[in-house]
Amino acid sequence: MPDPLLDVRHLSKHYGSATGLLKRLSGAKSAPLIAVDDVSFTIAQGEIFSLVGESGSGKTTLGRSLLRLIEPTTGEIRFDGTDLCTLDATAMRAMRRQVQMIFQDPYSSLNPRLTVRQTIGEVLRVHAIRPVAQIDARITELLALVGLPAEALDRTPRNFSGGQLQRLGIARALAMEPLFIVADEPVSAVDVSMQAQIMNLLLDLRSRLGLTLLFIAHDLSVVRYLSDRVGVMYMGRIVESGTRNQMFEVARHPYTQALLRAAPRPDPARKGTEAAVRGEPPSPLSPPPGCHFHTRCPFATAICRSTPPPPETVAPGHVVRCHHHAQTHVMP
């Protein structure tokens, strides 16, 4: 098997472990907020790996720390053989040509006063990706690639629909000719009739340009449509990961199962009255000991309350962090 393009090992991000002035004076120390907790995963060249989880699960923090837009606290991010965490600012800047990001909100991720020509031209110029004389031609090429008309060149963001703006955000990321893109909820702010346009575009770009994607989402049906492999996050940890089929057909973690049951489906025959999972996610400032999900889990026993479950491989490529993964296929 070839080396993965991205190999993340034991990555963690803690917030607030450095104490403030008042705290130092009073001698009090607060526990850090652990946004990303010892996360490891790999993404192969040309693969789409999705991270799914609810708000506060750490998926966005994780995505941003891969580009070091947020500095990870510990761990390794091996990209194409290089550990990104060891790079200095200059080397990281050069590396960003290969690692790009698409943001959730296309409105606020684009400068409202710049035209398309200026927005994308800036990228091409600053990174000297094309000689100045070829910049306009390249922008037109990029617009065509994402399905925007050449007339869009001199328009500002307010003249585009949400779906078109997201195409523009994608074009800007592609301008760098990256190997790898982190797409953070790229279709969540786009209306349903245009969501499919963006998702098809991402799939097309993957096959045409051989892109590798980390796709961050909360919507399981979108994830099922786009992904080769999926990781489910809960309170900073990846609690289950596997191929699309493993995750959607034979999910073993009770949280993954709850997410699947809770997702509304356009099928009127499937009306339930029981909620899929009880309770709410606990505060990330004081996560429950042991398995973070035990407070809501129908399978929880004493060991879940005391010991964090280790990752266990239940099938090739299918990893679950649950003490009771052997029983979870039968709902109580």
Place this chain on the structure above:
Amino acid sequence: MMALLDIRHLTTQIPTPRGTLTVVDDVSFTVDAGECFGLVGESGSGKSMTIKSILGLIPPPGRVTGGAVLHDGQDLTLLSPRAMNAIRGRGIATIVQDASSALNPVLRIGKQIAESMLEHGIVRTRAEARARVIDLMAKVGIPAPETRIDDYPHQFSGGMCQRVVIAAALSCNPELILADEPTTALDVTIQDQILKLLLALQHDLGLGLVLVTHDLGVVAQTCQRVAVMYAGQIVEMVGTADLFRQPRHPYTMGLLNCVPRLDGPADKRLTPIPGAPPDLAHPPSGCRFHPRCPLAADACRSGKPTLTEVSPGHLSRCIRQDALTADLWETAVA
């Protein structure tokens, strides 16, 4: 039997520097007691504006320019602001999308739930109000209501804030609740809990419920009847099962086709609806959907289609609905 809410030809316009926008265009529907009616559409389709029009909450200079909202024997569009105040919260309650910002951050939860009860004279004394608030909080599933009643909104999670808003909506025993995207801001497991709670309450109390949503999955699992809105108009209205089994409008079919699903084949390519919804300042001539419609003919560009009964209880605003086929969108894009 008289419907709980009977909306007839409701039209709302907003004058802007770019021209007058007809944000609600000739909308008619009824809601019966004990019924959950869904209004589904994308952003800008007019579903929230319809709710605001019913409640008389269209911000000026926008206003309801035509039609009637009949409730309890009166036309709400003709009432004075004072008379309307007596109805809002009492006969008709609302649940908004963003519960955390609907609550006043500097008032205790209990006070906010009690406010409309005291205002409408449902309870006389503070002690009586407190007892009833605790009761309501328990009913909507807030743990330890006796202590949490004195908490502030920031001490509640998003899901718990939405439960507080639901408790406040129920406080005056309304007959009808208008819920505008009540779960859109919530995580999927919490959304599931809140929807099930709303349905249980609606069932137990025999309430009429209008549920505004952009999510066809939410509609499928909650509503008995549904209206699909596009560019200010209802384009299709029917019982929920039939909407999913036999849609009779190209837009509805397009929507059903383009949403990714958890059931069905995983590798089937989605069929997007091309283009984007129209700018209401310059709506297309004729049928508002024609620029994106694979069936569009000359008649669609000139004539204005009306909402017509295509089978008993099934309305569609499409003059070519006879030509609809199940594979309309697949063949159109291929």
